[in-house]
Amino acid sequence: DVKVTQSSRYLVKRTGEKVFLECVQDMDHENMFWYRQDPGLGLRLIYFSYDVKMKEKGDIPEGYSVSREKKERFSLILESASTNQTSMYLCASSLVGVHSGNTIYFGEGSWLTVV
Amino acid sequence: AQSVTQLDSQVPVFEEAPVELRCNYSSSVSVYLFWYVQYPNQGLQLLLKYLSGSTLVKGINGFEAEFNKSQTSFHLRKPSVHISDTAEYFCAVRSQIQGAQKLVFGQGTRLTINP
Numbered sequence: 001d002v003k004v005t006q007s008s009r010y011l012v013k014r015t016g017e018k019v020f021l022e023c024v025q026d027m028d029h030e031n032m033f034w035y036r037q038d039p040g041l042g043l044r045l046i047y048f049s050y051d052v053k054m055k056e057k058g059d060i061p062e063g064y065s066v067s068r069e070k071k072e073r074f075s076l077i078l079e080s081a082s083t084n085q086t087s088m089y090l091c092a093s094s095l096v097g098v099h100s101g102n103t104i105y106f107g108e109g110s111w112l113t114v115v
Numbered sequence: 116a117q118s119v120t121q122l123d124s125q126v127p128v129f130e131e132a133p134v135e136l137r138c139n140y141s142s143s144v145s146v147y148l149f150w151y152v153q154y155p156n157q158g159l160q161l162l163l164k165y166l167s168g169s170t171l172v173k174g175i176n177g178f179e180a181e182f183n184k185s186q187t188s189f190h191l192r193k194p195s196v197h198i199s200d201t202a203e204y205f206c207a208v209r210s211q212i213q214g215a216q217k218l219v220f221g222q223g224t225r226l227t228i229n230p
Contacts, residue, residue: 004158033217040124042205043159043220058217090158104218106151106158 003027004107006091012113019078021110023091030096032074033104034058034066037088046089049074050096081114088112117141117210121221128196129229136191136224138206147209148189149218150180154202162204165189176200201228 007022025032031050035043035058045058047066055066063085067075074093078085088111094104122137140148147166151159163174170182180191189206203225207218 035220040222042121042222043218045217045219048217092159103161103164106160108156108158 004091004093004105006089006107006110008110009108010111010113012115013078013081015082015114017078017081017114019081019112019114021076021078021089021091021112023074023076023093023107024072025074025091025093025105026072027093027095027105028071029093029105030071031094031104032068033092033094034064034074034076035090035092036060037090037109043090046076078112081112083114086112086114117143117208117219119206119208119219119221121204121206121224123224124222125225125227127227127229130198131195133194134192134196134200134226136204136206136226138189138191138221140187140189140206140208142187143208146182146184148180148182149207149209150174150178150189150191151205151207151220152176152202153205153223159205162191196226196228198228198230200226202226 004025033048034046037043049055049068065077090109091107092104095102118141120139128134149164150162153159163172165172165182173179203223206221
């Protein structure tokens with residue numbers, strides 16, 4: 001089975017802190033994603049990566065950056081955390097395939113509270 | 116850009132009753148549609164997907180969905196629900212950006228099963 005592992009399930013950080021959310025997948029997937037989930041808004045894409053060292057902005061990239069130094073690892077970085085970044089963060093991965101319907105697999109999520 | 120609308124934010128039903136969760140998508144030439152389920156405190160799990168072929172798609176846990184091109188809908192149904200089906204359900208459409216497949220999600224429907 002595909003496994004997407006998010007290193008921290010629950011974090012509490014102070015305003016202004018630098019926050020790292022780590023994600024690792026074990027299926028050699030090319031694509032990796034970071035989504036943010038908020039009540040009533042569903043999931044919104046922050047950033048995605050389709051190859052090592054490649055990254056593309058999603059729908060809500062402001063206040064975030066990402067790093068993909070290795071194929072299996074995709075990190076989300078909050079340079080200076082703010083209270084409006086309190087949310088559930090979901091990492092996901094999938095195989096590349098322009099005309100396929102490859103399933104996107106999700107991690108269990110990281111609950112971040114910024115105080 | 117592709118978009119998805121889930122018409123109900125909450126759906127309460129009694130155990131063993133049938134349920135339908137509604138989803139409409141923005142029209143496109145080629146549409147890949149998905150339903151994901153999120154149980155409490157967990158990540159998202161794929162229920163079913165429509166890529167092509169038969170418009171009636173069967174998924175896990177007794178769920179099925181019907182792709183209706185003329186009405187741009189992809190409603191999820193189950194003939195008899197169980198307490199264990201209590202979860203949040205997300206409809207999603209695939210969108211293609213620079214070789215990476217991203218999912219655009221609806222706002223989610225919270226299904227509550229009452230005994």
